Amino acid sequence: MVPILRRIVTSSEAREARTSTAMQRLRVVLFSLRSLTFSSETSRAVVLDTVFEPVFWVIDHFVRILGPAFVLLVIGLTTSVVVIWYSFVLPAILLYTTPWIVLHIATAHWLLINIVFHYFKAVFTSPGRALQDSNSNLENVKSGKYSICKKCIQIKPPRSHHCSICKRCVLKMDHHCPWINNCVGHFNHQHFILFCIFMCLGTLYVTVSARNLFIMHFFHDWSRASINNGKNNSTLLHVSSRVKPAGSYRDKEESASKSEHRCILFVFMLCSSVTLALGILTGWHCRLISYGETSIEWHSNRDDAKRLRKKGLIFSNPYNFGVWNNWKMLLGLVNGRSWLCILLPSTHPPYGDGISWHPLPNDLKKSRQGKLHIV
Numbered sequence: 001m002v003p004i005l006r007r008i009v010t011s012s013e014a015r016e017a018r019t020s021t022a023m024q025r026l027r028v029v030l031f032s033l034r035s036l037t038f039s040s041e042t043s044r045a046v047v048l049d050t051v052f053e054p055v056f057w058v059i060d061h062f063v064r065i066l067g068p069a070f071v072l073l074v075i076g077l078t079t080s081v082v083v084i085w086y087s088f089v090l091p092a093i094l095l096y097t098t099p100w101i102v103l104h105i106a107t108a109h110w111l112l113i114n115i116v117f118h119y120f121k122a123v124f125t126s127p128g129r130a131l132q133d134s135n136s137n138l139e140n141v142k143s144g145k146y147s148i149c150k151k152c153i154q155i156k157p158p159r160s161h162h163c164s165i166c167k168r169c170v171l172k173m174d175h176h177c178p179w180i181n182n183c184v185g186h187f188n189h190q191h192f193i194l195f196c197i198f199m200c201l202g203t204l205y206v207t208v209s210a211r212n213l214f215i216m217h218f219f220h221d222w223s224r225a226s227i228n229n230g231k232n233n234s235t236l237l238h239v240s241s242r243v244k245p246a247g248s249y250r251d252k253e254e255s256a257s258k259s260e261h262r263c264i265l266f267v268f269m270l271c272s273s274v275t276l277a278l279g280i281l282t283g284w285h286c287r288l289i290s291y292g293e294t295s296i297e298w299h300s301n302r303d304d305a306k307r308l309r310k311k312g313l314i315f316s317n318p319y320n321f322g323v324w325n326n327w328k329m330l331l332g333l334v335n336g337r338s339w340l341c342i343l344l345p346s347t348h349p350p351y352g353d354g355i356s357w358h359p360l361p362n363d364l365k366k367s368r369q370g371k372l373h374i375v
């Protein structure tokens with residue numbers, strides 16, 4: 001009996017020992033694997049970046065190759081809207097009273113000039129490049145004020161980021177915009193946001209000025225009305241009478257072609273959609289500018305705020321100089337330039353060099369006097 005019991009105990013101990021040895025070996029293998037793959041910069045974001053690297057590569061190449069096509073698309077669509085407005089909307093406006101005609105023509109051309117100017121400035125203005133390897137810049141790298149980009153090995157001042165599409169570091173990078181085939185950075189940010197604002201106003205203006213024509217063409221059988229020479233279209237005439245005060249529009253209405261019908265539907269739907277979509281985007285960018293953030297910083301600032309909140313601390317953005325001042329800095333409204341400077345095309349640069357960030361001269365004076373506390 002005793003030898004049998006001893007045998008059972010011995011075999012159970014041996015099994016435990018084997019299991020323990022196997023576990024130890026597994027721990028060693030796992031530890032070795034971790035040692036081989038360990039990185040102090042390993043985080044969820046880095047892992048996701050690594051996993052999605054091939055996807056980003058495809059998107060980057062797609063955006064880079066199709067960049068000029070996006071620009072041509074913007075130019076083509078804008079030109080088509082302008083041509084349709086001159087061909088079909090303007091003749092209806094010319095039947096208004098003189099003050100209304102002057103107001104319409106002045107508004108339309110003011111918006112068009114600003115849209116074209118700011119679009120081409122946003123496309124062709126360099127957003128600001130990384131720094132050269134001068135002694136002073138290298139000293140700033142040593143002191144930790146600047147960093148070195150791991151991708152293009154250039155000196156990177158604060159707020160600069162590497163654009164994988166342009167393959168370079170950009171000063172105060174906001175984002176790479178395929179619609180302008182350029183990065184939005186320190187030196188063209190003002191043109192980008194002004195283009196967005198004027199484009200929103202322009203498409204809104206076209207939507208409003210073409211609304212009566214759209215109502216006629218969309219809600220009534222325009223083709224039948226044309227065929228019947230306007231004999232059975234009393235509703236149509238009722239609507240068109242709101243478009244033009246005089247009765248001479250009847251002739252044009254009767255001779256309306258299918259192409260006019262398509263053009264009116266196209267221009268109204270395109271402009272109303274762009275107003276909505278671009279309006280949301282522009283509102284978002286205006287909010288970021290008001291808080292002194294770029295699109296990239298919005299992500300990092302949100303993470304920093306969350307991290308500090310857990311420690312009972314409050315995050316303070318060092319580049320936020322107040323809503324008013326943030327806009328003045330972005331739009332370069334310094335040295336006597338007023339807000340009127342942005343109503344007409346102007347090539348003046350933004351405030352600062354995109355490398356170091358200081359309050360506006362007037363505010364600096366006030367802060368020295370202890371009247372302003374900048375966080």
Ligand SMILES: [Zn+2]
Pocket residue numbers: 149150151152153154161162163167168169
């Ligand atoms: Zn870089």
Ligand SMILES: [Zn+2]
Pocket residue numbers: 163164165166167175176177182183184
């Ligand atoms: Zn870029």
